[in-house]
Amino acid sequence: MEKTLVIVGASYAGAQLAASAREFGFGGNIVLLGDEPDAPYHRPPLSKGFLTGTYAEDRLPLRSQAFFKDERIEWMPSTRATYIDRARQEIELHNGARIAYDHLALTTGARVRKLDCPGATHEAVHYLRDLRDARHLARAAQTARRAVVIGGGYIGLEAAASLRQQGVSVTVIETESRLLARVASRWLSEYILYAHTDRGVAFEFGRKVVGVRPSNGGVAVELDDGSRLPADLIVVGIGVIPNTELASDSGLTVAGGIAVDAFARTSDPLIFAAGDCASFVPHWAPEGAACRIESVQNANDMAKTAASAIVGRMEPYGALPWFWSDQYNIKLQMAGVNAGFTEFVVRGSVEDHKFSLFYFREKKLIAVDSINRPQDHMLARKLLTCGAQPTLAQVGDPTFDLKSFETPPANQLAQGVA
Structure with missing residues (x-):
């Protein structure tokens, strides 16, 4: 059978x-x-x-x-x-x-983790996890003028960018003191913040939503300091x-x-x-x-x-984690996990919005975040997978060819180390 x-x-x-x-x-x-x-x-x-x-x-x-x-x-x-x-x-x-x-x-x-406050079930409140959510949100965005995005993680920021590109006024509310606090370095958080504020997005940090209240025929998001943000559209991205x-x-x-x-x-x-x-x-x-x-x-x-x-092929999971996010004309690509990093080096041009952050823990490369540098991302995945260990000085030297680490040294090949 x-x-x-x-x-x-x-x-x-x-x-x-x-x-x-x-x-x-x-x-x-x-x-x-x-x-x-x-x-x-x-x-x-x-x-x-x-x-x-x-x-x-x-x-x-x-x-x-x-x-x-x-x-x-x-x-x-x-x-x-x-x-x-x-x-x-x-x-x-x-x-x-x-x-x-x-x-x-x-x-x-x-x-999705649901908003838990008075007014949280109002029709203006949207989530973004599945296709049904996306259809409803896309329709609502067509007529919206003011949006409040609750949550400064990737989903919230991507939604904010998409809405802003359609001419919608956007305010992002984040309970932490910075964006992407759980997953990104402070340096990268500051860059992403700049990218959004430069395009007109407003931010409220360290604030908690306490209610969604009726306001002049619409709604307003009430914060824990008593302030209210009028909105036609509310997008909630507070985790899963x-x-x-x-x-x-x-x-x-x-x-x-x-x-x-x-x-x-x-x-x-x-x-x-x-x-x-x-x-x-x-x-x-x-x-x-x-x-x-x-x-x-x-x-x-x-x-x-x-x-x-x-099927009986016992192969332990050992894949390198990698992620990506698109916001405006920014392609952020991440390889590895930078948790516990002690030092980092910037490679590329921040002014041209084409650079990568190489993260080290105890002199060992553990992760790379790239902004509009897909070649760095692909190389980083190879380096991290094979355990290559460039130094901070080598990464920081724009003339040093990191591709040399893709191939193990000849003496290692001869000894069967690779």
Whole structure:
């Protein structure tokens, strides 16, 4: 009898896991459950080109309908899994139906963290996580004159940039003292702040939203200092919550996310997890601390790790994390994680808005942030993957060719060190 792989979550990770399982030789049934009516789609454009109207909706699907048919992947839209019966190896659906599984993968992603204050459910308040959210926000933006963006993270800043490019007046509210406080260096935060203020975006730092109040036929966002910001449109980007309830209700270990090992296996060896919902100890973590990574790269690479394990190819997850963000004419690309860096070097021209920040911890290169320097980003990914160690002086010398580190020295090759 053919084995069945059931994947819960038609996300980046879910679609990649299904495709990779088939590519790696899984010959049984593959069932992909998605609670949205739309097939798996690209999400990064939702806060960028889709919002400005430069990225058409027909470009969003990750895979064609023909792909699912050709690869014998049964995609079930508008289908929600409600319970995992681990003893019977069955997944229960919202309509009471059950599907038996031999292998189960949870790629349930994350949901937006909701605004918690009086007036938070007003129709002017928008979130940006899925295609439905993006459609509603894009329509509202067409007639908006004043927008308030709550949250100075990547989603909030990308939405602010997209709205500003459409001529909307924008104010960003951030509870921290600077932008991107959790993920970016202070130097990069200051640059991103300059990029937005230079284009007319206003900021309120260290402020908390206490209410969304009626105001002159519209609404106003009330802050904890008593001030009010009138708005036609409110965009909330204050983080996400991993969807772990299905896992925890079935007794799987959950610790900040669905806990998995280096092979994407949960505490049940027949159940895997990947993407935004999964928590793991990355190889690059300075103190071996578990974390979740919210990125397309992580979703895809972790899904491949899970698919490999499902077909018996045990290859531990060791991918380098990388990210990107588009704001105005700025392409920010990040390779590695700069947590705990002690020094950094700027390479390139800040004046020309084409530069990179190379971060070091105890003289060791750990991450690179690039602004409009895609060649630096691609090189950084290679250097960090192979463990190359340029010095701060070499990085800071514009005449030094960092590509020399791509190829190990001849003596290392001769000794079989590479």
